[in-house]
Amino acid sequence: MTPVLYLASQSPRRRQLLEQFGADFAVLDVDVPEQRAQGESPRDYVSRVARDKARAGLAALAHASDALVLGADTEVVLDDEVFGKPQDAAAAAAMLRRLSGRTHAVISAVWLVGATGEQCEVCVSQVRFAMLDEPTIATYVATGEPFGKAGAYAIQGRGATLVEHLDGSYSGVMGLPLFETARLLRRGGISPAD
Numbered sequence: 001m002t003p004v005l006y007l008a009s010q011s012p013r014r015r016q017l018l019e020q021f022g023a024d025f026a027v028l029d030v031d032v033p034e035q036r037a038q039g040e041s042p043r044d045y046v047s048r049v050a051r052d053k054a055r056a057g058l059a060a061l062a063h064a065s066d067a068l069v070l071g072a073d074t075e076v077v078l079d080d081e082v083f084g085k086p087q088d089a090a091a092a093a094a095m096l097r098r099l100s101g102r103t104h105a106v107i108s109a110v111w112l113v114g115a116t117g118e119q120c121e122v123c124v125s126q127v128r129f130a131m132l133d134e135p136t137i138a139t140y141v142a143t144g145e146p147f148g149k150a151g152a153y154a155i156q157g158r159g160a161t162l163v164e165h166l167d168g169s170y171s172g173v174m175g176l177p178l179f180e181t182a183r184l185l186r187r188g189g190i191s192p193a194d
Ligand SMILES: Cc1cn([C@H]2C[C@H](O)[C@@H](COP(=O)(O)OP(=O)(O)OP(=O)(O)O)O2)c(=O)[nH]c1=O
Pocket: 008, 009, 010, 011, 013, 014, 030, 034, 053, 072, 073, 074, 075, 076, 085, 106, 148, 149, 150, 151, 153, 154, 155, 156, 159, 173, 174, 175
């Protein structure tokens, strides 16, 4: 029995990245709370949320015993602080000010869950930002790009002009680390379509 693959995500970036793997899949809309628990490490938090998304997707499918559901989460981490998505322009500017001239981590976790088991991969990248002056921050926030993005930037968009150096996975920073995801999928018996 060939497993049927689902992506539990509302993110168009994740959809686009998973298409690069080349396997057929369907998208599930899930909405899980993203709240870091007291004492929870950033890595554990990102992994837990990714797992919750995948589990919520599997639960929504109810009786599909051949289903495998992929869930992912991406967060920006600086000084043990997790930067989620900015609520408004002021929050976006504040995040970018904090990231200016410093190196932060981007943690992306991916879980593949099915009736017979659960597996995970975690990818950590280091991103160094250039020094950003106030006009640069204001201009970038005004593009609207920071909204809906962890850490208030998009490496795949104009945010690339803020990134001085990347040590890690470009697709991981964008939301779905493809090397690790492909490894997870192959382990789950999923290969690219012919
Ligand atoms: C750092 C960075 C993040 N992001 C995005 C990836 C994720 O979509 C988002 C982090 O939020 P997530 O909560 O990981 O994902 P999401 O809410 O967008 O989608 P879903 O939970 O439905 O799967 O930030 C970029 O697109 N580019 C970047 O450079």
